[in-house]
Amino acid sequence: MSAEPATSGELQTIVAARSLAGKRSCFIGVGRPSTAALLARMVHNPELVLVYESGTIGAKPYHVPLSIGDGELAETADLVVSVPEMFNYWIGPGRVQVAFLGAAQVDRHANLNSTVIGDYDHPRTRLPGAGGAPEIATGCAEVVVIAPHGRRTFVEQLDFTTTRGDRTTLVITDLGVLEPVDGELTLTTLHPGVTVEQVREATAWELKCADNVVVSEAPTARELSALRELVSR
Amino acid sequence: MAQLVSLAEAIAETVHDGDSVALEGFTHLIPFAAGHEVLRQGRTDLELIRMTPDLLYDQMIGVGAARKLVFSYGGNPGVGSLHRFRDAIEHEWPRAIEIEEHSHAGMANRYVAGAAKLPFAVMRGYTGTDLVAHTRVKPITCPFTGEELTAVPALNPDVTIVHAQEADRQGNVQLWGIPGVQKEAVLAAGASVVTVERVVDTLEPRPGGVVIPGWVIDYVAEAPQGSRPSYALGITERDNDFYKEWDVISRDREQFSAWMDEHVLAELAA
Numbered sequence: 001m002s003a004e005p006a007t008s009g010e011l012q013t014i015v016a017a018r019s020l021a022g023k024r025s026c027f028i029g030v031g032r033p034s035t036a037a038l039l040a041r042m043v044h045n046p047e048l049v050l051v052y053e054s055g056t057i058g059a060k061p062y063h064v065p066l067s068i069g070d071g072e073l074a075e076t077a078d079l080v081v082s083v084p085e086m087f088n089y090w091i092g093p094g095r096v097q098v099a100f101l102g103a104a105q106v107d108r109h110a111n112l113n114s115t116v117i118g119d120y121d122h123p124r125t126r127l128p129g130a131g132g133a134p135e136i137a138t139g140c141a142e143v144v145v146i147a148p149h150g151r152r153t154f155v156e157q158l159d160f161t162t163t164r165g166d167r168t169t170l171v172i173t174d175l176g177v178l179e180p181v182d183g184e185l186t187l188t189t190l191h192p193g194v195t196v197e198q199v200r201e202a203t204a205w206e207l208k209c210a211d212n213v214v215v216s217e218a219p220t221a222r223e224l225s226a227l228r229e230l231v232s233r
Numbered sequence: 234m235a236q237l238v239s240l241a242e243a244i245a246e247t248v249h250d251g252d253s254v255a256l257e258g259f260t261h262l263i264p265f266a267a268g269h270e271v272l273r274q275g276r277t278d279l280e281l282i283r284m285t286p287d288l289l290y291d292q293m294i295g296v297g298a299a300r301k302l303v304f305s306y307g308g309n310p311g312v313g314s315l316h317r318f319r320d321a322i323e324h325e326w327p328r329a330i331e332i333e334e335h336s337h338a339g340m341a342n343r344y345v346a347g348a349a350k351l352p353f354a355v356m357r358g359y360t361g362t363d364l365v366a367h368t369r370v371k372p373i374t375c376p377f378t379g380e381e382l383t384a385v386p387a388l389n390p391d392v393t394i395v396h397a398q399e400a401d402r403q404g405n406v407q408l409w410g411i412p413g414v415q416k417e418a419v420l421a422a423g424a425s426v427v428t429v430e431r432v433v434d435t436l437e438p439r440p441g442g443v444v445i446p447g448w449v450i451d452y453v454a455e456a457p458q459g460s461r462p463s464y465a466l467g468i469t470e471r472d473n474d475f476y477k478e479w480d481v482i483s484r485d486r487e488q489f490s491a492w493m494d495e496h497v498l499a500e501l502a503a
Contacts, residue, residue: 030311053337054260054411066473067310069260071466074410080441083259083284083414084345087338092357115334120367126322128308128315131285135338135358161363 003228006219008174010227011191014219016100016146016172017044017227025049026098027091027136033100033146035064035231042226051096053132055081063233087132091139099140101133101163105155106147108184108205110165112137113158120160133163142169149173154203175199177216184208189216235404235427235447240459243426243452244270247392251300253280255390255422256289259413260310261466264396265289266459267428269497272296282390284340284414285310288462288479291317292497295489297327303388304332305340312476316483326486335368339385344414346387347421353384393422396460397445398468400429401436404447409439410466416443419450428456430468 006014009032016036020026021044028037028050038061041048050059054068058078065073074080081090090096103112104127114133118124137143145168147153168185171178176199177189186208187199192215200207219227238246248254248271256264268289271279280301283290288309293299295317307318321330335343342354359370360383373384395415397408406427408415419425427445432455436444447453459465462472462479482492 055413056411065311066476067260067471069310069411069463069471070473071261071410071464071471074261074466080411082341082412082416082443083337084341084417087341088345088356092338115363120363123323126307126319128306129304129334130336130362130364131306131308132337134336134362134364135356138357161361164361 003221003224006224008191010224011216011219012146012172012174013039013227014223015177015191015216016144017223019144019170019172020048020098021045023048023098025051025096026100027051027096027140028100029053029102030065030068031102033102035227036146037100038064038230039223039227042230043223051090053086055083055086057081057090064231087135091132091136094139094141096140098142098144099136100144100146101137102146103163104153105158106145106153106171107155107158110145110168110171110180110185111158111161112145112163112165113160115160115162117159130162137163137165137167141167143167144169145171147171147173149175149199149202151202151204154205156204175202181208181210186210187213189214191216192218235450235453237400237402237404237432237453240266240270240428240454240456241274243454244274246452247424247426248274248276250276251278252391253282255282255393255418257283257393257395257413257415257418258460258463259284259411261411261413261463262396262408262415262460263287263289263463264394264428264459265461265463266456267394267396267426268293272298272497282388284337286315286318288476291315291479291483292493294318294321294330295327295483296493299330301331301333305335305337309476309480312480317489320486333368334364335385336364339370340388341414343385343388344417344421346385347389348417351387353386355382355384357382359383388421390418390422392424392426393418394426394428395419396428396456396465398430398465399433399436400427400453401433404450404453405436406445406447406450406453407436407439407442409442412441412443416445419445424451425449426452426454428454428459430457430459430465431455
């Protein structure tokens with residue numbers, strides 16, 4: 001029996017998980033980043049140290065947590081620290097290598113907006129706000145942004161700059177991968193079956209493309225079965 | 234020295250209309266029972282302070298108890314929006330609300346300065362973001378190295394309320410699991426209330442346990458299950474299903490108000 005082909009969302013998670021091969025530690029939030037990091041521990045990097053904002057360092061959850069405060073994170077962590085300690089001793093000095101971040105808006109320099117859509121004082125949509133992102137993005141050496149690819153997300157101009165993009169190394173979407181080249185996000189990888197035109201259409205700025213855009217490797221049977229087993233737990 | 238009293242008495246003695254009140258608990262030990270008691274006692278015009286407003290502040294904002302919110306992340310973790318928080322900011326329902334927002338690191342350092350009774354804390358952060366123009370931070374130069382840093386003002390709430398697993402009969406408190414910013418928030422406050430799952434004869438040391446001595450706490454009140462639908466590690470479980478249900482309950486103003494009347498405010502009449 002052959003498995004159903006990967007959805008674009010599954011592919012995004014699998015590509016994000018691959019980016020953690022060989023890394024020492026990763027800071028993660030909930031949702032797809034958490035799924036990707038757990039998958040990385042299963043398939044690519046069993047020693048990867050997962051760090052959650054709630055203060056749990058070295059958490060080894062069996063289930064994908066709904067919230068960063070889930071009890072399983074605290075119970076399986078190597079150490080559990082207070083919020084001031086998390087930011088002042090661990091995030092700020094750069095002790096966590098990679099960070100996975102999401103955002104409502106991303107600009108061509110990988111700056112992120114998670115604060116408001118519209119005017120700050122009279123927002124059309126009030127978003128949750130900064131959380132830990134601004135200091136995580138300047139503390140961790142490598143920032144990987146995980147976002148759905150569309151013109152509402154990949155915008156010409158952010159409505160609000162919540163988080164700086166200086167340290168972003170990868171932007172992984174459901175269509176492909178963007179990487180900064182001379183400070184500007186550039187399409188370097190397409191997921192199988194996606195065209196350059198599709199990605200350009202889904203990006204509100206004039207997206208630059210690398211000279212040799214590659215196609216990301218199709219999910220292996222092991223990656224796909226591990227991911228599906230993980231989310232079914 | 235902490236007095237062991239009922240929850241109603243602890244709130245009546247400490248929380249007044251117009252006060253700045255912090256109810257802390259970072260994804261764990263969120264003091265729902267105490268927050269609900271504040272609402273039942275009809276307190277209003279509050280300046281509510283909390284890093285992650287969560288469902289509790291969505292409820293308190295939704296009934297109109299807050300004139301101002303100080304926070305760093307206003308989402309329903311893992312689920313999506315806090316609809317009452319959004320409705321208050323986007324549509325001024327049920328009243329206009331002033332906001333002051335920071336990053337988590339900023340809020341955490343504000344509590345640290347508050348606990349230390351220093352006027353501000355120093356950190357790297359905020360620079361290059363639009364937060365600078367919309368919140369209370371200032372650039373500051375390191376007098377030793379010349380590095381440009383950011384100063385955040387101390388946070389000293391009139392009242393801090395937190396929840397913990399256990400207290401002894403002298404009012405010494407111990408919490409364990411994710412410790413959040415509760416110790417700092419208690420030490421920063423003018424007055425403090427700690428609700429606990431249970432009162433025990435003797436506190437047993439727990440791995441990672443944070444002890445707050447009774448002589449820095451004003452009131453301790455027993456409130457079993459007092460952090461549900463959040464949780465108290467080792468005693469209650471996080472009710473993830475309720476966090477998802479809240480997305481539906483809170484989406485509609487009338488449905489929200491009916492739910493609050495039935496599940497939170499009705500206990501006053503009973």
